[in-house]
Amino acid sequence: MKRFLRIYALFAIICAIAALITSKREALMLGFDAKMPSWQWRVILFVFLFLVFCICAKCFVMWLNTIKQTFLRKVESTENVKVNCDAYPKNDGVFCECVRKDDWDGALADLEEAKRKKLILREEYALIKAVVLYQMALKEEKNGNIHAYPRHLVSANELAPSFVPAALALADFYLKEGQKIKAAKILKDVWRKNPTFDVAKAYLALYPDDTAVERAQRMESFALYNAKLPGLNSFIKAGLNMKAKLYDKAKAELDLFLIKNPATKKVASLMAIYEEKVLHNQDSALNWKKRAKKSGRECLWVCKYCGKKSTKWHIFCNECYHFNPFEWKLCVARKRGRERRK
Ligand SMILES: [Zn+2]
Numbered sequence: 001m002k003r004f005l006r007i008y009a010l011f012a013i014i015c016a017i018a019a020l021i022t023s024k025r026e027a028l029m030l031g032f033d034a035k036m037p038s039w040q041w042r043v044i045l046f047v048f049l050f051l052v053f054c055i056c057a058k059c060f061v062m063w064l065n066t067i068k069q070t071f072l073r074k075v076e077s078t079e080n081v082k083v084n085c086d087a088y089p090k091n092d093g094v095f096c097e098c099v100r101k102d103d104w105d106g107a108l109a110d111l112e113e114a115k116r117k118k119l120i121l122r123e124e125y126a127l128i129k130a131v132v133l134y135q136m137a138l139k140e141e142k143n144g145n146i147h148a149y150p151r152h153l154v155s156a157n158e159l160a161p162s163f164v165p166a167a168l169a170l171a172d173f174y175l176k177e178g179q180k181i182k183a184a185k186i187l188k189d190v191w192r193k194n195p196t197f198d199v200a201k202a203y204l205a206l207y208p209d210d211t212a213v214e215r216a217q218r219m220e221s222f223a224l225y226n227a228k229l230p231g232l233n234s235f236i237k238a239g240l241n242m243k244a245k246l247y248d249k250a251k252a253e254l255d256l257f258l259i260k261n262p263a264t265k266k267v268a269s270l271m272a273i274y275e276e277k278v279l280h281n282q283d284s285a286l287n288w289k290k291r292a293k294k295s296g297r298e299c300l301w302v303c304k305y306c307g308k309k310s311t312k313w314h315i316f317c318n319e320c321y322h323f324n325p326f327e328w329k330l331c332v333a334r335k336r337g338r339e340r341r342k
Contacts, residue, residue, distance in 0.1 A: 007061070011053040019046035099323060104136045130160035131324050135315060137169065149173070157186060162193035164328065165313045168202055180206055188225050195226040196328040197299040200236050212244035231261045232299070232330050242270055247278045261330070268292035301326040 019042045022030075032041040095114070098106035111129055114120045120128075137152035150173050156166035167190035174183035187203045203222055204215055219240050223233035234257040241250035251274050257267055272288035275281045300309045304327050306320040317325045 007057050008054060011057060012050055015046050015049040015053060018049055019043070096323070102139075104132055104139065108132050108136075126159045127163060128324070130156040130163045130166055131315065133159070134163070134166040134169070137166070161186075161189045164190055164194055164196050164199060168198060171202055175206060188222070191222065192225045192228075194328070195229045195232055197232065197236070197330075200232075212240070213246070216240040216244045216246060216249075229330055231257055235264075235267065235330070238270055239266065242273060247274060250274065251278075263288075263291055263295055265292050265295045265297055268295050299328065299330050302329045 022042065022045060027038075027041045027045070030045070032044070095107050095110040098104070098110060108129070111120070111125065111132065115125050133152045133156035137149050137156065140148040140152060150170070153166055153170040153173060156163060157170050161167065167186050171183040171186045174180070174186070184203065184206055187199055187206070191199045191203065200219065200222065204210070204218065207215075207218060210218060216237065219237055223237060226233055234253040238250045238253035238257065241247070241253060250270065254267060254270055254274070261267075263271070268288050269292040272285045272292060275285035275288060297311075300311060301313050302309050303317040303320060303322065303325045305322045305325050306317060308317050308319040310326065313326050313328075315324060316322065
């Protein structure tokens with residue numbers, strides 16, 4: 001702000017001098033009226049020049065900032081990726097170099113080489129290859145290659161059905177193609193192996209004509225496929241039952257959730273609704289509302305190396321620059337102040 005003020009003050013002085021030294025002849029050339037007293041056209045000229053210079057100054061500073069940021073980002077990403085990607089896979093670092101350069105064909109070739117030399121575990125190989133194929137699919141989609149996009153996604157999903165981003169993208173692709181059964185199968189599969197909130201959301205979105213009650217019932221049967229995270233089932237079912245006005249069912253799910261998990265933002269606000277609408281207990285509702293404000297989000301992707309949280313999956317953590325570090329977690333407790341680093 002101070003820097004801007006200084007720049008504007010400088011421009012104001014330049015404009016004042018320009019306005020003062022402009023003679024009557026020049027003023028007439030600029031289109032001013034000959035009858036106008038000299039101080040009037042000087043003031044108008046000053047204001048006009050000042051505004052033009054201000055706009056130019058603003059544009060110039062913005063342009064400088066963009067250049068600075070692009071430069072900084074480039075330096076940051078190349079340096080850090082180089083440092084932390086070396087663990088994947090355990091070879092001479094060619095894979096990491098390719099990943100850094102966005103060369104996914106090269107990365108894939110190196111990964112195959114590592115597998116042939118038995119430098120990498122079988123499961124590790126499958127997941128890394130799925131991640132690479134998913135990146136290739138995204139690149140093909142960007143390039144408008146409509147055939148390669150689903151082909152890579154299918155390969156990624158076959159290799160690692162538990163890899164959520166590829167499964168979600170493939171299910172979405174099938175849905176757009178009108179193949180709802182295939183989409184549902186993929187989502188059920190990934191839900192069984194790696195249940196996340198987005199998977200359930202995508203599954204329910206397959207049936208947009210459902211009423212609120214039907215939606216709650218559909219989730220009831222979908223939840224049976226997920227034995228890994230019962231808390232997630234309860235959490236989603238509570239929300240859907242509440243929307244369907246099946247308050248007692250919702251309360252039962254909330255109680256189930258709270259046995260093993262802390263009250264999260266959404267859970268606390270659902271409890272507040274129950275207290276308010278069913279029990280008409282305003283004090284308790286207010287308490288739950290206060291608790292909702294203080295609580296953390298329930299589901300997030302968390303970096304397994306540095307604990308960085310994100311609402312979306314990313315190939316790199318932008319704090320520690322590890323490759324594919326994000327794991328989906330239910331009930332991420334909110335920490336006070338700065339995040340604790342491992
Ligand atoms: Zn990290």
